Amino acid sequence: MQRHSPDQLLDELASADELLIVQDLDGVCMQLVKDPLTRSIDPTYVRSVAAMEGAFAVLTNGEHEGRRGVNRLVESALGDESLPGRDGLYLPGLAAGGVQFQDRFGNLSHPGVSDAEMDFLAAAPSRMEKLLLEQLPVLLPEVTALQCRELARAAVLDTQVSPTINLNGIFDQVPGDVARQRALQQMLEDLMQQLLDEAAAKGLEASFFLHVAPNLGRDADGRERSKPAAPGDVGTTDIQFMLTGSLKEAGLLVLINRYIARRDGVFPLGDDFNVRTAPRDHAGLMDLACDRLPLERMPLLVGVGDTVTSTPAQDGNGWLRGGSDRGFLTLLKALGSTSGHSNRVILVDSSHGEVDRPSFADGRLDGISDPEDPLTLDLLMPEGPQQYISWFQQLAERRRAAAQASPGSV
Template identity: 50%
Template sequence: MAFSATSVPLHQQVLSLDHRAWVQFLATTPNVLIIQDLDGVCMELVADPLDRQIDLAYVQATQAFAGHFYVLTNGEHTGTRGVNPLVERAWGGHDQAKAHAGYLPGLAAGGVQWQGRTGQGSHPGVSAAELEFLAAVPGQMRAGLRAFFQQRPGLLAAAAMQQGIEASVLDNLASPTVNLNTLHAQLQAAGDRDGAIYADLQRAMAALMTNLLDQAAQRGLGESFFVHYAPNRGRGADGQEVLDPGTETESGTTDFQFMVRGAIKEAGVLALLNRYYAQHTGEFPLGEGFSVRQAPRSLPELLALAEAHFDPARMPTLVGVGDTVTSRWSLGTDGQPVVQRGGSDRLFLQLIQDLGKRFHRGNLVTYVDSSGGQVKNRKPLKIGQHNGLPSVLEGPGDPRDTTDPLRLNVVFPGGHRQYCAAFQSAAQQRVQST
């Protein structure tokens, strides 16, 4: 249980609603580095990414943290469904966004797509052959979806089926994705109340992803790609992510992302720290050409790499912000508890928490409740009262999962609007204090 205000430092709190202290922390900490997810954090989660909007006031607020703010997303900066078109629309066009250095800097596509403030971008560590293979993936995704519905004639009207497929295939350059949110809603409206057809669709998309991996291997790219499920149930014994079948009320895994191997958010944290050190010290601790593809994949190895190369005296205090953290508790066939922990933001937030302990910094893990959007795969925070004050009774995970190592220090139950308002307040105060 968490309280609205306490004398305990924020980084030692769990599920705190003390947004005033959070704002003051961002506004007054000189050597701070904010690493923030995008969808569900600073914009509403919607079924079709083309319907997203981003507030110009928020985008402008990020400029108050110039040199101290990066995004880290599995989505992309560029392309028709990237974030850049949203930013440009907010500014009033590409020229205005570039003139104001108004793009969001940081890593996209899990860490293999870099962008600076003026929108200049690159794909560090990705080969031309890999980009060529990725370019053909969206077409196969569309074909796979069409084949699924052709095998079930009459399930959806032809126009609805075509609209659903077009909304579902995200033709991202470095992380082509099938997003089933629109089709999930269409299937429910068509009578799939128990989710059986949707579950078949999930399995069909998982099979398609396996087929794409096999094709890559046949072209000598067997070590180039992996599949990311969002949300997921953590990793299985084979190290692969476990698909979340959902429930009658939750859609479970909606995003099937075909990604470049090594493009994992936790590795992106070190890549961003490498750039942060270079910007503030003139030197890249991990080398100027370092990319997430060179990073180890386990949290202990990433921590060891950080300890070996980053000067503790120059280590910033990190603030991680995300909205996708899950856990599910159940009893196994042997009667023993089984916990599956997942969510695309979990491990990058966990690494930020662990770096704080290892480098003796008060790093903050921030969680934004994105359950109020159109996407029905988020568990809302449970809010109640304690001693007459608002408090969080349950977080986003299973309340029976009492040993989760990830501690969400500060939470925003009001979603992206509440978070953006607090962020903008912190930006204003930071500008006034300089």
């Protein structure tokens, strides 16, 4: 398959009249780290996003707000807590898988989320920590009680609408021990399933699901499969406790709906359309798009992510494909085929950070794609986030220059 070079895609997008870049965050414009509180974001990237106003939106499973939110990183990068809100420098788009919307001034909303759901989510982090403390001494008998408390506290990410357990710090206790890493992954699955059961007991059985990262796609019941640890690849590190409907592919349609409303003054999918009211599978989303979106006047869509997986099925028949970005990138490509646009996909190598991820520096894409993969990757960024940030900055500068030279053209 012939892929684009960075310069080729830069030329194509710099002159596009109608453009919407939909981009993940962690691993794309920031290195993956074991402790999300240590993340940082490049201030030049933040200002480049602002220059792309109207042609850019984030779509992430992380969150905008809270002490772990990306908004804190933006404020820190710019050295002024009030500047982003005043000048519209926050990253606009959808977070928490699509249930948390923010404009560039930091105005936040959670469309379709009930008070009962928010109350359960607020209590979830402390419950996660308690359950971890019950399990860690069994799996890590060599670790002291004090260390277990510290590990549990660090593992629980107390985000507002997608509380998460991250095993990276715990995996540090068993480096290279694949069997124990897999035991920890199984413990995490069981623990989070218990939390789902507790939600069901409160009448919230249809409110939440588990997002596994990285994953190997979904099983026959629609549940995301964990990616077992293997030598050189720890596999699944996180499970997020998420609101049903928090699917990036549904979020893509929400962002397109908003883009068209901004351009035309009409929301083709309705002004109250959100991920919780959207279909929850590819076919349903495509049917909705084909029925309601103005396909003849769609923008050129560009999807940017880092988490796409493909592993041979254990029975030797086919591949298990997944990754938290695969769904929305696949839908983006399908929308392009339907609308006659050559929508583009950019994949950023996130193996350069602190988390073990498959690298594609050698061009082989082992563990990422396969020879039969229907998802076309148009541009690879093997040097990781720094390469992408530099490329994105050039794109923003060229589009800004084109707009100044010909007002209204870009």
